[in-house]
Amino acid sequence: MARIGVFVCHCGENIGRTVDCAQVAEACGSFPGVVHSVDYKYMCSDPGQLQIKEAIKEKGLTGVVVAACSPHMHEKTFRKAAAAAGLNPFLCEMANIREHCSWIHEDRARATAKAIDLTRFIVEKVKRNQPLVPISIPVERRALVIGAGIAGIQAALDIADGGREVILVEKEPSIGGHMSQLSETFPTLDCSQCILTPRMVEAFQHPRIKLMTYSEVESLEGYIGNFAVTIRKKARSVDDELCNGCGDCQSACPVKKIPSEFDAGLGKRTAIYVPFPQAVPNIPVIDRERCTRFKAMRKGKKKEVCGRCLKACGREAIDFAQEDRLITEKVGAIVFATGYQLYSIGEEQPREHLSGYGEYGYGEIPDVIDGMQFERLASASGPTGGRIERPSDGKEPETVVFLQCVGSRDPQKGIDYCSKLCCMYIAKHTMLYRHKVHHGRAVVFYMDVRAGGKGYDEFVRRAVEEDGAEYVRGRVSRLYRAGDKVRVCGFDTLSGEPLEMDADMVVMATAIQPQPGIESLAQKLSVSYDKSGFINEAHPKLKPVETNTAGIYVAGACQAPRDIPDAVAMASAAASKVLGLFSNEELERDPCVAQVDETTCSGCFHCERVCPYGAVEHLEVRDRGGNLIKVIAKVNQGVCQGCGTCQATCPSKSVELLGFTDAQIFAAINSL
């Protein structure tokens, strides 16, 4: 015979104001099977929990119902208290009379009646609860980091330094990401490559980091602690074991005029190339779209053309026949760090809700460039060796106009958010320009200057006060070519005057958006994303680096626009979460999973077809002589997420979700 204890919480005034808790406790006392029923101001407090523990011992309770807040809030607290008093924790449940009752109703009498109903419902369920034991599953203590920009590198190094193996996957031929393209970094103006390259080399040489460049995640199976990830290692056409990075192949390559991705289109590269001299690993890759031999092969020519790289290579490392390889690795946790790309103002957009800027010439005016291109112009390793030269004729620009918020904060073009970094890097650009061209004018059109960060506002003020940047508050209406200049039509909203000027070059701070293809990668990993494509964190404040899929974490600019310090901080946070997960060999998880009744299952496998997690397996039932009797369904408890779809589908009622069996739910419903 059940002996249930009911504990009604006032939650201070949260419940007590609307629900007469004493009356609820009194009413519950009369339910069949309830032997103990009290109310208390704060059930979750130490004295409140003590009441539960004492009642379990003194009254010999077989079940506990706490009528209080949402189980999301305190179910763990009360189950822990029940366990401490010797009761199986799964015999303790909560009736939610706060979010589902007191917070949403005003009428005290009717709210009290509803609270009694909600509690009766749970009492009837708890009477039929069975003791359950948490499932433990083994944890594969290796991590996968997707994206090897500064965030990915930092996360990989932290996890590896913490003693665990890491697979670092990067889709480009070299690690380093956008940070390797930057000239100097705000707010200290220290050289970006000088602080990044040592970290790149450290990641390359670390004994516990397995680097996979020019590779992409193909598919993912499994669950927290037990993922199986398939990685596509794209054909480099160069054998990375044999190649010693001498660079002879690049000198020999006759296709020399391909716009360099690393130089944001301002420099040129060959068809066989390493993206930049400090690339890690320093192994070239053949761009098969542009290579003469591959072009000829696609056209079906039998004769082997060109092949100069092959002849130049002293180590016979060139392998035109190399193919993509699929490699499967087992990992226990994943860090998502795929970074960003800059919005382009052209008519072609990667996402259908975006549109380009016709009023700024759709990117067809040669001397209108974006922030990354300016970085390459200012960089000592860039195509001009650090001289500021405009793209159209190579002249040094005397007047440079900088536009902030191009795309950002522009719902009309499809982007509502602030890209956060632009205010800072534009201030940096004005400084770099003025440091190199002393007589030049740097004019910034801005809407607001958002410089919240350590040393950030001081940095912007320095650009204005010390380095002579001219800041004009107003958005520019139109850019067009006027002779060899760019006409800028703006308005100074602070003086109230229209402002037209001719610029030699215009630099646009275009919006930060996630990498193209992030949506399909997120779908492969079952991670949710917002309409812009940024990965959603599990909670905006309290779970900033977790995703809604257990065991997958997020770091850097794939979650929202992030500058270097933010990305690094997130990466270290994600790494500490991964190391926390890896601190135990086994992981405990909720035992509320599906279970098949072997005696009644007919093996129709409806459950297998509806299971969203692929948790249903086949089990052969044999007699003592080893003869096959039937094949039935079996649920893998490690994979099952307890959604209950199989239970609802099974025609013979042979699947039960533990903790939510038909008997429990029907009894609860019948009590109303």
Place this chain on the structure above:
Amino acid sequence: MPPLAGQGRCLESVPWRGAPVSPGETTLEVSVSHNDHTGSTLAAHVRQVTGLNPARCYQCGKCSAGCPMAAEMDFRPHDVLRLIQQDKREQLLSGESLWLCLTCETCTARCPNECDPARVIDTLREMVWRDNGGAGAPRHIRAFHKSFLKQIRRSGRIFEFGLVAGYKMRTGSLFSDVGAVPGMLKRGKLALTPTRIKGLDEIRRIFDKCAAAETDAEEP
């Protein structure tokens, strides 16, 4: 301690930016945005008539940067939105700026935040015109509009000489802009005799319909 929000939250919806309010409609949005659009403020009037929310203007000035009349105006398009936000009715409605707008709609095309300044300005002009039979509009602008419409009604198109004559009769400024006459004559821009279009009765029907609509709007 407050409860935690659900996991995997979708961050897509921006509740205070919901759908625009259609004329005469009041919605639950009031309790979210705290922007009064049911009261008697200018912002409320604009919102009721057009569904546009003047509070969306963040004063970037892109409208005024593109406005061909900005140099002539006391209040440029972004100033108009600002004065609406501050509910400075007298200051905004008594000036000439609203009437200088050419409705070229460059401001609307360029506005990044969907404020539609051209429509807002037009709404204010209608408001002034309706308030007191147009008495709120500057005299010479009223004179120009009346002469213009009279021409259209009579011939279905503009007869420049007649328009100028009508305007000058109404304003009494007989000798303004006479310097432009020789040039215009030379380029054939000033015809001496009026011409009429073919479908004049259709033009009349448009005028009649507008007049009827205006009478309807005035009756409560």
